[in-house]
Amino acid sequence: MKDMKLVVIMAVKPVVRVLLFGLLFAQVVQAQEPVTPMSIPLYLSGNFGELRxxxxxxxxxxxxxxxxxxxxxxxxxxxxxxxxxxxxxxxxxxxxxxxxxxxxxxxxxxxxxxxxxxxxxxxxxxxxxxxxxxxxxxxxxxxxxxxxxxxxxxxxxxxxxxxxxxxxxxxxxxxxxxxxxxKKQILDTRPPQVQGIRLYPQFSAGIVSGKIQNQSFDVSTDKAGRKSVAKTLTAWGKIGVGIKAYDVMNETSNIYGVNEIILKMDGKVIYHSLMDGFYFEDSRYINSYIDWQEWIENKSFYIKSFTEPGNKLRINLPVNQGIITINEEKVYHLEYILKDVYDNTSRLNFNIEGKPTRIPYTPPSGTYFAYNKDNTFVGQGVNLKIPAGNLYTDTYLQVGVIPNDTAFAPVYNIGERIPLHSYCPVTLDIPNDIFPDKSKYGVVQIGRGNRSWLGGKYLNGRIQAKTRELGSFTVETDNNPPVIRPVKEVDWTAKQQILLRIVDDLSGIQSYKGTLDGRFVLFEYDAKSNILSCKYDSHRMKKGEQTLRLVVTDGAGNQAEYCKQIEF
Ligand SMILES: [Zn+2]
The missing domain is CATH 2.70.70.10 (Glucose Permease (Domain IIA))
Structure with missing residues (x-):
């Protein structure tokens, strides 16, 4: 094929020939097919767009x-x-x-x-x-x-x-x-797997099987491989639908994200998402794409086939936001079509029976926050600002305070635990502001069984931090320096490598600096194992006995120092 082109090019006038060579070259550059990044047989442990x-x-x-x-x-x-x-x-x-x-x-x-x-x-x-x-x-x-x-x-x-x-x-x-x-190097003949669906009655507008709460339904597979929802579903009004599904591949036991999701009702496409590419600035919309509460509480992923108004994720191609309307006494046929990159396809068909039901209405309480407006709450020792674009849907913010006499501040319950799209400023009062070193105060977010240090800036009995989640907060101090421990010290000289473990109890490792006889030496840091390692480098270090000095600083400015005579 290429030779044919060359023959044709050689047959034309020189000026045209140069032009054509240019075109041919450009074509060759564009057409370079990528080789695999490694020469070993390839298997995936994770695929593109999978949920994290x-x-x-x-x-x-x-x-x-x-x-x-x-x-x-x-x-x-x-x-x-x-x-x-x-x-x-x-x-x-x-x-x-x-x-x-x-x-x-x-x-x-x-x-x-x-x-x-x-x-x-x-x-x-x-x-x-x-x-x-x-x-x-x-x-x-x-x-x-x-x-x-x-x-x-x-x-x-x-x-x-x-x-x-x-x-x-x-x-x-x-x-x-x-x-x-x-695709040629990696085998995949297996379609995505479905575990369950979840129905989301919309607030004061929908009801499912007599309840206004979200409900999950298991999916079973018959002998012929057909999947169905075991229960008869009845609903009335406006409903969102979600699915728990993952993909699988040949010769691995890993699970992967589903590439394409289509939801149809009575043959009409209600929702369509295709994960073939995304922008990093969209990545956090995953918190609206999935059922975030379900993820936080049970570490399970239900993918919503409807989009909240503040969700600008550009892989969604929803029709009418994906919300379905059940307003006739008839059977509605729904079908999920799930595909992977290889076009292996799974289908799940299920019915929803339209059953007229009175939808109970409880007026919401709290401060109304609109997803598309700047919102502020001031009171009860809390000052919270949520600029437009940080909520995925409108919410009613309820703030409660649980006093704690032995602490610097009470526990502030600021709304239900919901995600924010980016960091929003929250300022908390410190009613029992008795700690002398104010720089050691930090806002702590209280999750289920864990506390995360948000830090913050102290100002006149209050502290301002930034958060990407609403929920429970309090104010604590981190007055403890990090702990530095040598690892397998007896091997340091023989292995020509210094190993230390550095940990901090609350605010986390902020920075560290190692020197040998006062001169900077490179310590590599592996944050997941808390290990600092320094390998002997003949170009930059001297042999023999010398003084190792390591200073480690945490997020509240507490410092720990480790000094030791070592020999390379
Ligand atoms: Zn990765």
Whole structure:
């Protein structure tokens, strides 16, 4: 085919020939098919858009045979446009820009190719920081398709060795599903699985099986593989529908997100979502896309097939917000169609019987907050501001105070536990403001069995923090410095590596700095295991006995210091 084109080009005039060569070249550049990022057989441990706490998964996770150190290669020609090292999130991550306007991303790496590794190390020593971000120019690290760029790892927020891989639109930053490019290398003949449905009677407008509360219904499968809802469902008025479903693939026991969801009523599409790409700024809309309360309480994901008015997620293609209206005494036929990237399809058919029922109405109490307006609540020791765009639906805010004489402040119950789209300012009174060092105060959010430190700024008997959730809060102090403990100290000299564990009880590790005889040395930090490690580096460290000094600071400014004579 290519040869044919060349023959044709050679037959035309030189000027035209140059033009045509240009066109042919452009075509070749655009047509470069990506190779796989590793040469081992590929299986996924996570797919694109799968549901995670607070975000959609932005890439595909390749298994790495349960170990780190698998060679990783550039999937197309291009240049390294960004290198990021962080104890959190992507860990060691590499970004390659390609001439076709896409960027490939490789995350949780163990280490980079030597010349990139050197540049990273230099930056870490000049900035005296483990976490660094490099944006090399186009000419610094050009790469060819298939070139070794890194080794797979388990760095950052990774929960086990794997390679997180993404394709992005370089200009817009939109992440796209990479799986369609690798369908030939990864087998999937299994359709998505359905576990249950959930019906959501709309407030004062709908009722399901005699109740105004949300209700879940199990799905059973008969011998022929047909799925159905076991119970007869009756309803009246305006109802939302949700589904609990996940995808599966061949030869793995992992579960994945469902790529495409269609809900039909009497043959008409009510709701349609397709997870083929998304913008990072949309990722937190997952808190409205799923049943957030169900996720928080039971760690289970019901996907709502209707959109709340404040949900601007751009994978939803809802018709009339996906809310169905049951207003006739007849049987309504509903059908869910679930698809994966390979077009393996599951269907769930179920009926809802229209049954006229009086819908009980209890007038809501509290302060009315509109999702599309700036909202403020002031009173009972609380000052809360929720700017427009942070609620997914209108709500009535009820504030209650539970006094606690032995604490600095009472427990402030600020509304039901609901998610906010971004951080909103909340200021709390400290009625028992007796702690001398005001900088140690922090707002603490009280969840079910856990407390999370939000910190905050103290001002005249009050403290202001930012929160992305409503619920229960109080004010506490963190006066305890982090704890530093040596790990396998007897091996340090033999293994030429210093290992320490650093933990903090409340506000968390904020920063740390290690020196040998007063000179900065690089400690790598793995936040999930709380381990700091310093490997002997012959270019930057001296041999023999020297003084190790490590200072660790927590979120409230408490410092711990560790000093020790060591020998490399
Ligand atoms: Zn991932």
């Amino acid at each position: 706490g607070g975000h959609f998964h932005s890439g595909i996770d390749f298994k790495t045979q349960e170990r780190t150190g698998q060679p990783v290669r550039a999937v197309k020609d291009g240049f390294v446009s960004r290198v990021n090292v962080s104890p959190y999130g992507y860990g060691n991550a590499l970004y390659i820009n390609h001439p076709d306007g896409t960027t490939s991303v490789y995350a949780h790496l163990e280490r980079f190719a030597p010349k990139i590794e050197t540049a990273v190390r230099n930056r870490q020593y000049t900035t005296e920081s483990f976490a660094v971000e490099l944006y090399p120019s186009e000419k610094t690290f050009p790469v060819k398709q298939g070139e070794r760029i890194a080794w797979s790892g388990n760095s950052g927020g990774s929960g086990g060795p794997h390679l997180h891989f993404e394709f992005r639109n370089t200009k817009t930053g939109k992440v796209m599903d990479a799986l369609p490019y690798y």
